[in-house]
Amino acid sequence: MADVIVLGAGIAGISACYHAQQAGLEAECFEAASHPGGLVSNFEVQGFRFDNAVHLSFSKSDYVNSIFLNTPHHVHTPNPYCFDQGLWLKHPVQNNLYPLSTEDRVACIESFIKRPEGSVENYQQWLIQQYGEVIADRYPLRYTKKYWGLSAEQLSLSWIGDRMRRAELKEILQGALEQRQDNHYYASQMRYPKQGGYFEFIKPLAEAIQIRCNKEAVSVDLINKIVSFSDGTTESYKSLINTLPLPKLIEMLTFCPEEIKDAARNLLWTRVDLVSVGLNQPQVPPYLWFYIYDQEQYAARAYSPSIKAPANAPDGCSSLQFEIYSLSGTPAPDPQALIHNVRQSLLQMEIADEKSILFCHHKQLPFGNVIFNHGMENLRDQILQYLNTVPIYSAGRFGRWDYFWSDQSFLSGRNAIENLLNDRKNSRY
Template sequence: MKKIDVMILGGGIAGLGAALKAREQGRSAVIFEANSRAGGLLDNFEVEGFRFDNAVHLSFASEPEVRKIFDQTDYYTHPADAWNFEQDKWLRHPVQNNLYPLLANEKVGLIKSFLQRPELEGDDYESWLRHQYGDLIAERYPIRYTQKYWATPAASLSTTWIGNRMRRAELDEILFGTFTSETPNTYYTKEMRYPKKGGFRAFITPLITDSCIKCDYKAVAIDIDSKTVTFSNGEKIQYTTLVSSIPLPKLVEITQSVPSDVEEAAGQLVATSIDLISVGFNKNLVKDLWFYIYDEDILASRAYSPSVKSSDNVPQGCSSLQFEVYSRGTDSSYKKEELIESVIYALEKMDIAKTEDILFTHHKHLAYGNVIFNHGMEIQRNRVRDYFNAEGVKTIGRFGEWDYLWSNQSFLSGYNNI
């Protein structure tokens, strides 16, 4: 039976980061990837000459270890300008600081509600939103969006994931944005970087090139006692060190003799899945990098434009959009036809495109999108991670750590855990 020093399960950015660190330590590392090529969530696909990433990806990494890798690839720099669509209006992001397009009586009501915002009474996300923005702003915007993006009511979420992802409400910013559309950009980063060619995957191509990767190797059984992994092709391989970016619930499922309390804890961990509806247009119709959608009659919560990120993603004279629809759990809550119909409806409602402008629509489902931060999730997650850590198995990446990690953080998760 073959034996490998460092066996890495998963060829996404976390696994690639782990392989890099192992090489720097002079250790022999092999990545085993279930798919036909490495890349994970940072991979892309092509439809009729159009390139689409697996959901929206833009880099604002500042860590030297990450920039050392990413900066090997020529990139464009985009301003972090996002928009919000509600009914018939486009508002800049963050929406509470850009109420200018609304009617005067709407603005008065929203600001009055903000000034009367309640004290923070609970530790749930809905209470936090109401305390930050007041009831009317919270109900009209982030509470509605939460249900679409997290497929979970805001009251069921904790606040441990927020960090700098949500702009805190400031009275002077809100007032300023009601009188003028010329508001400053208050996004948590000022610029977004994207490769000039090859899609977001191009940023990690140097890591893929330098790593030893075996594709079409899906782990189906792990025996911690004998330090053996069995793959779907029937091959069994031993390891000295095992590193896994497999989602924690799945890792528990394929690991033999896991204690019942760990199995129970893993069963409490839930993530969203993503339906991607990618659209190719026969002309240049799209000018915005990405935008959020609040309307409940549109299934998608946000969309981004691959053609704005880089013209290399589309044939000359064309443009593209990709819409993201989230479901709770690994399976979609929607049928393909329902998703496509909703996107076509959205394009017309938002006055972006007409049916005759569309060259194609394409559907792809990703079983794992974002970790859902239910109350007490970290207790269950830590019970699972502590078990594997005690058994010498290192869990890395967004779904190995079971955390809200961006691509740069996922890279460091692998790189710093060898």
Template sequence: MTIEQLDVVILGGGVAGLGAALKARELGRRAVIFEARASAGGLLDNFSIDGFRFDHAVHLSFASEEKVRAIFDRTPYLTHPADAWCFETDRWLKHPVQNNLAPLPPADKVALIKSFLARPAELAGDDYESWLRHQYGDAIAERYPLRYTEKYWATPASALSTSWIGQRMRRAELDEILYGAMSTETPNTYYTKEMRYPRAGGYKAFIQPLIDASEIRLQHQVVAIDPAQRLVRFAHGAVVQYQQLISTLPLPVLVRVSSAVPAAVQQAAAGLKASAIDLVSVGFRRPVTEDLWFYIYDEDILAARAYSPSVKSPDNVPPGCSSLQFEIYSRGEQSRYTPQQVLENTRAALVKLGIGRPEDVLFMDHRVLPFGNVIFDLGMEGRRQTVLDWAASAAIASCGRFGAWDYLWSNQSLLSGYHAL
């Protein structure tokens, strides 16, 4: 058996692996990326159906880092205001809902605002549900974010930590809530004012320059890593020996394929949970929406959110057509639904949402991404650190959304890989 000798081996051809390869080139070192799939890009990759292009879930850039912008801005892009909508029962409200209650009946608004004024003065615990009730009061929390949490995280809010929140959740302000209860002319309070998306080629076009400049070997699925011998074995039998190993594999997967992992680390890795995403991609024969993306609170609709690739860029659809992609989340690496359940529910959702007529639908495509988001279970951070400490002791630099096991956007993932070398 021939063992190829390499300097830097990078596992995973997503944005983090590409960032690591960029750093290696800047240092004058040879880095080879090994990607399990037949194309590079990871979560930023896309696929096409009958002239319609769909990303792997929603992607929009609001990167501000000079290093990232220097790469992304090589690609001509469109800009969009960060306007999002929320659907509940039979009405649309601007995002965030607590600041845009005007469309609700007066009695509902009074009850929600009174509950906000009576919200707990102190946090009842260190979990996400306690944070939500403390921020918004019981009525708003129960009507909106607690329901959405069950859909998006596939986990009760009481079982989640709050370390992921950052700017992602708008903290409640009385003036904003009162103003939005009386007027629909509310300011955009999203954490960024502008979203960018490539004019052509899908979101992957932003990282295409990195793909073109990197040495990538596709269809190389890792089946075994021996840190002591610095060996990586692939499913088709190839073996490489490395001087330095950069991994973007999900931490539980990294532990599964590595040898001589202590039992405590294996146990910690088994306790790290992510969500799988059912993607339902819909092509329409005519324009059906002008909205970039929206959130769905109703429990009878499985999808937590949806977005329009054709609004992101007209290049994503044939002339005169439009598209939507729905995201449905499950806890774990597999969907909790059958394909038939997912497709039938999405058809019903289109009717309830009032988006398009059944005869407007050209096709519906269903596929599952086994890793969509890291789930921030209570105590996850300690388990994550146990695994990361072991990886460091095995001289494995683990990076990216699932390698760092963190809620990283594409710009953050790129820099995570870049700084791993």
């Protein structure tokens, strides 16, 4: 019998297994894929390295940085841009309206001054209250549908935090009257490994623990404390840490109350289709990443792996990766249609011509972001409270079902072990 079994070897699972080991526990991590890392792993195409979406570290946690920053890394100053109707506007758009026509700038400012006051009940109302109807309609409301797969009216407010810049009249006026270079991003610097992709930040920890790959968990017997795997093997455990998506975990439980199953079935998330592009030109536009507002372009955002680290592309080449989001439960997009659309986007944005495109590679991530639709928190908390009684300790973006950045996922792995140790100390389980 294993003392601690961890399901999933993403950043949260690796953290949980590592911290269990640091606490003197015998722990094993089981991963369905052929390699560890989950969303922070990477892949290669024709000598180009791509992460699974953008991935940059901007953690303010001294503890996380004491681990991550032992890895040789580049430091980037955030300078994101936005593409809309043939224009490149610095992010956030409301603070950088200068490229618009005078008529459009006046309409945006006038609407901002007249924005409504009072309480708000959904994300759409929040956006209009922050920016006014004209800016909200032209930019974040359109982007919301592309990124979240739902309208802003269907989203709650609990996830916003520092992710959205609050609007101030002074900033809007300054950015409308002249081209500005102010950094209004929520982080002053972004860090990325010089070699090997984002996974390098946690690779030493992964190498220090026992990870068993190609081990897909298919059922969990809570009574006898046994995990069964798709290869026909089983493992007994004393304590179980889960980092798999809650809907998948609940499906695996051999016994689970029907109301918990219903709660899990009603959780929503986005898939992410990645179209990774290799270019035989040395430079792409000087934006590490950018947001795409045009509705005819399927991608919500794109970034350059070769700007993150030159080692991500062969000499004389560069790379981009486009992210297309779709809602769980809807038909999956056609990969060839996505590739065609990205090719058209490259031409429309004047990033590359057909001769410069070496390849467009498609990959789908079945889980990208959890959706904060109305009532989600109640469903999630109901599930987590049940798991707490079993007990199964939860960690990570999908195990906790929260909008975690990578450092938060890492810390949640540590927190899961702390909770386990606390329960053992108090003889709770």
